[in-house]
Amino acid sequence: MNMHNRNFLDAGRWTGRAFISEWAETRGGTIDVTNPANGTVLASVGYGGPEDVAQAAGEARAAQKSWAKTLPVERARILNKAADLLEENGGELAQWIMKESGSIHPKAMIEIEHGVLFIRHAAMLAITPTGMFLPGMDARANYARRVPHGVVGVISPFNFPLVLSVRSIAAALALGNAVVHKPDPRTPISGGIIIARIFEEAGLPKGVLNIVPGGADAGEALCSDPNVAMISFTGSARGGARVGEVCGRHLKRVQLELGGKNALIILDDADLDIAASNAAWGAFLHQGQICMATGLVLVDEKIEQAITERLVAKALHLPAGDPSSDQVALGPIISDAQVANIQRIVDDAVAKGARLLAGGTHDGRFYAATVLAGVQPGMVAFEEEIFGPVACIVSFKTDEGAIELANSSEYGLAAGVISANLGRAMAVGDQLNVGQLHINDQTVNGGPYAPFGGRGKSGNGTRVGGPADIEEFTQWQWVSVKDKATPYPF
Structure with a gap:
């Protein structure tokens, strides 16, 4: 400086x-x-x-x-x-x-x-x-x-x-x-x-x-x-x-x-702690107000509970508040209208059967890190970009099922795939309709040397x-x- x-x-x-x-x-x-x-x-x-x-x-x-x-x-x-x-x-x-x-x-x-x-x-x-x-x-x-x-x-x-x-x-x-x-x-x-x-x-x-x-x-x-x-x-x-x-x-x-509705696919052989850490960063960084934010956490049903527990624990330890205090992980949402929109999406998911396991509340502009489990197609939280700190957990049975869920979006910006088996992760990744694909990483990535953008509504x-x-x-x-x-x- x-x-x-x-x-x-x-x-x-x-x-x-x-x-x-x-x-x-x-x-x-x-x-x-x-x-x-x-x-x-x-x-x-x-x-x-x-x-x-x-x-x-x-x-x-x-x-x-x-x-x-x-x-x-x-x-x-x-x-x-x-x-x-x-x-x-x-x-x-x-x-x-x-x-x-x-x-x-x-x-x-x-x-x-x-x-x-x-x-x-x-x-x-x-x-x-x-x-x-x-x-x-x-x-x-x-x-x-x-x-x-x-x-x-x-x-x-x-x-x-x-x-x-x-x-x-x-x-x-x-x-x-x-x-x-x-x-x-x-x-x-x-x-x-x-x-x-x-x-x-x-x-x-x-x-x-x-x-x-x-x-x-x-x-x-x-x-x-x-x-x-x-x-x-x-x-x-x-x-x-x-x-x-x-x-x-x-x-x-x-x-x-x-915008994007970006899927992070976590396969059943993933390291649970690392995968949950990636999901939290992708969903909660800058209060989720990022076009590449992890909008859907797609988890193999065999590890869904283990990932969900870890993600909830992280959400509960991410304080929201005024960044000038330096003691917070999440700052304010940009406007009251945006806070209302986040709340509308969370409420819709709960009304349609999703489980609210953390957050879902706000103190003025400060929206708490939120975890919704059991999110499914038909819920606004599954379809729309939220632009708020909401992790939407969706389970799948097979790798093909994960690909189908990820590709069902009208958006096509970013996707991540996490697996201990690199070949398997690559095989899944190769079938995703996105402008940027991150193997063994979450969805929020950017930099000057890569061609950045998306397809479809992205x-x-x-x-x-x-x-x-x-x-x-x-x-x-x-x-x-x-x-x-x-x-x-x-």
Whole structure:
């Protein structure tokens, strides 16, 4: 951590403002940012409406051409400088992530660490060769090269606000695009202001990155703006369907990374303690507010009772409360509406015959780690993404039965399989319809070097990260070259 600069974020610079080429007031007014753990107001930021988005998109388009012509090694240098600044000021910036998104300290530090790695990965993309010579049908030279789309719009959620914003922003910038980013209005500082500040200090040219916190109308404006060529969206399946619809109407490229109902399959030869530990981490980390959270714990009936007992014991020892006290495992749920939705799903399961063995209650925004056993198809808890700290235990008789249960979901994001027999785990895993498969691990995994995304309701087959970034954030251009023009028969 940089000890010389305890106030890197410098609220005086951005209070009541958004980043549209520079720190500026928005026509949409301002919005207060509150701490979900205690309701205190943390800051006020500019709140963008459609006019602000249009202005940002215009600024981005004007700046993009010269940014695309900037030498790749220079783009990489600026990105690496931004990563250095995020790393040096990580201690200070993690506090904002904790206060704004209800994260415990270790989770906030994971965001800083992964954020740095995503930006460094993007810096490498800037200098990765991306073209090829093509066979020709005559004497001319033919080659194909990847070129930027132009302006990329990024829309990110509240749960991992820094990482789920910067993974798209940094890759898009590295490959020569300009960016207009709309962070979730509940987490505009971790999801936006921090990113604007590191790139501002790193010397990114004006207009190349614009950050406008806003609501659904700002998101809609971004999806329909003629200056924006592509949208990269992370959020709910419902939000993603709307984004896809608007982008489709305007013939924009769209990348959708949506929710999940992720199965962790525990086979009967698994180590019970380790398997229960994996299930608890996957279900309860960040209060279950993660798209890759373990939504279903599928357990062979022979070990169901043993796994359930261990999971209940863990749930009862995971205190929920204000992360600033540092004595809690679970922080607050993001909103009262979300708490009500979690309760609705738990109550529905119990009404339909599931057994509530831990939790199922909340103290304000603090929802207790919850274990539901005997969860079955037909219960909302089996079908829907909960986005709360609820472990849903479902038993199966055979490996084929586990595969069928896991694949019955409309989602297809992540899955894990735990077994002492690696070949058996792989054989089960190979039959799961998911974008990411983790053998002998739980479902919550992410990082800059893997193509991340899902199928079905979890996304439209697009990916972000690793080798996918070049396919997503650039497009092919075919170039043919003759030494000189030649006549045709007409």
